[in-house]
Amino acid sequence: MAKLKRALGLFETTMYGIGIILGAGIYVLIGKAAGIAGNAVWLAFLISAVVAALTGLSYAELSSMFPKSAAEYVYSRKAFNSKTFSFMIGWLMLFVLIVASAAVTLGFGGYFSALFGTPLVPVALLLIIALSALNFWGIKESAWMNILFTSIEMIGLLIVIFFGAQHFGSVNYFELPAGFGSLMSAAILVFFAYLGFEDLVNISEEVKKPKRTVPKAVIYSIAITTVIYILVALSSVSIVPWQQLGMSKAPLADVVNTAWPGSSALLSVIALFATANTVLFLMVACSRVLYGMAKQGAMPKKLCTVHSSRCTPWIAIFVVMFAVLGFATIGNIKTVAEMTNWGSFFVFLSVNASLIYLRKTRPKLKRSFKVPLHIGWVPLLPTAGALFCIFMLAQFEAGMTFLGICILASGVVAHKTIEHFKKA
Numbered sequence: 001m002a003k004l005k006r007a008l009g010l011f012e013t014t015m016y017g018i019g020i021i022l023g024a025g026i027y028v029l030i031g032k033a034a035g036i037a038g039n040a041v042w043l044a045f046l047i048s049a050v051v052a053a054l055t056g057l058s059y060a061e062l063s064s065m066f067p068k069s070a071a072e073y074v075y076s077r078k079a080f081n082s083k084t085f086s087f088m089i090g091w092l093m094l095f096v097l098i099v100a101s102a103a104v105t106l107g108f109g110g111y112f113s114a115l116f117g118t119p120l121v122p123v124a125l126l127l128i129i130a131l132s133a134l135n136f137w138g139i140k141e142s143a144w145m146n147i148l149f150t151s152i153e154m155i156g157l158l159i160v161i162f163f164g165a166q167h168f169g170s171v172n173y174f175e176l177p178a179g180f181g182s183l184m185s186a187a188i189l190v191f192f193a194y195l196g197f198e199d200l201v202n203i204s205e206e207v208k209k210p211k212r213t214v215p216k217a218v219i220y221s222i223a224i225t226t227v228i229y230i231l232v233a234l235s236s237v238s239i240v241p242w243q244q245l246g247m248s249k250a251p252l253a254d255v256v257n258t259a260w261p262g263s264s265a266l267l268s269v270i271a272l273f274a275t276a277n278t279v280l281f282l283m284v285a286c287s288r289v290l291y292g293m294a295k296q297g298a299m300p301k302k303l304c305t306v307h308s309s310r311c312t313p314w315i316a317i318f319v320v321m322f323a324v325l326g327f328a329t330i331g332n333i334k335t336v337a338e339m340t341n342w343g344s345f346f347v348f349l350s351v352n353a354s355l356i357y358l359r360k361t362r363p364k365l366k367r368s369f370k371v372p373l374h375i376g377w378v379p380l381l382p383t384a385g386a387l388f389c390i391f392m393l394a395q396f397e398a399g400m401t402f403l404g405i406c407i408l409a410s411g412v413v414a415h416k417t418i419e420h421f422k423k424a
Helices: 010-023 030-065 071-080 083-116 120-137 139-165 179-194 197-206 210-239 242-246 251-259 264-295 314-328 333-361 380-394 398-423
Strands: none
Touching: 010 139, 010 197, 010 210, 010 264, 030 071, 030 179, 030 197, 030 210, 030 242, 030 251, 030 333, 030 380, 071 083, 071 197, 071 264, 071 333, 083 120, 083 264, 083 314, 083 333, 083 398, 120 139, 120 264, 120 314, 139 210, 139 251, 139 264, 179 210, 179 333, 179 380, 197 210, 197 264, 197 333, 210 242, 210 251, 242 251, 251 264, 264 314, 333 380, 333 398
């Protein structure tokens, strides 16, 4: 039986993390976030970075213990030994990845529309099909495409920082249009920009020496992208008023065009590479979660079929493609991003809880990386990460929370249905 190929080293894996994190939020959501948090939008990125880092450390330790696809499913199963709860977490992670993919394709469609005047949704659908084909072609090919696209998108962000540095100090960077509440609302929105570090663990079965490589890549990717995000946020509001950014469909293109008239097309083209890059690896990660859950027996076995020559889980890849195509037709990126964030915070809560519980129940289990700071068996940073996730979940509107609960409930129904057919 064909198996996934271990093809990625530390450089490729770290670039994978940087590329998937950088591509979406900063190019697509910074405008909407600035419209909510004003000149203090950089603080929203900082708050989200803290939450991401705390949970990222938990992922790093858990990945050093269990380097498997469908990581969140595996972690919760190892910790709590509940098939139903583990399936709910895996189901929610699938939802998060699928909806995040749809959100970023809509961002791609927005920049493409600004450049060429095309309708948004059809362009997004074509991108999904093309990237699914690349995903099928091979992980090594996808990784090198990611390195190329990541290099291009970093050039675009460095251009923004270069022009912004000349205007630093021109505004009050602590100005909030509607107080602390608006800052937290913006932090919830821009947390979407950090999604991606967790997807590294879901390609563990395609990474060389994963117990050492994956934890390092998680930490490096969060640290590098946090610095870039804060500098870009400061630069953006230094050049363009936050009110104007909040109404822009292509915010970073408007920022550079203001500082360098006639250059908006350049940033829009770079943004195409950035958003396409993120979609590619969100869909890669999603197909590996589906593959991993099938391999663990939680999904139909056909979904863990690996193509004999391409060494990729081809059935899972095309199932994900059709699911993303469906969600991309929603057409509202803000709604889609908030749905993604709610699911992410819940999954991250379960990941932090899994680590805390495993510290108590399996303290002697070999760990290549261990989160520092603890009191007795209680790890302080994962505990803080769990509390942050609870706090952030409490900030969502009731309608979004209800939707999230419905998704979890649908996971229970799906699990019971799959178990029923397995016994039939």
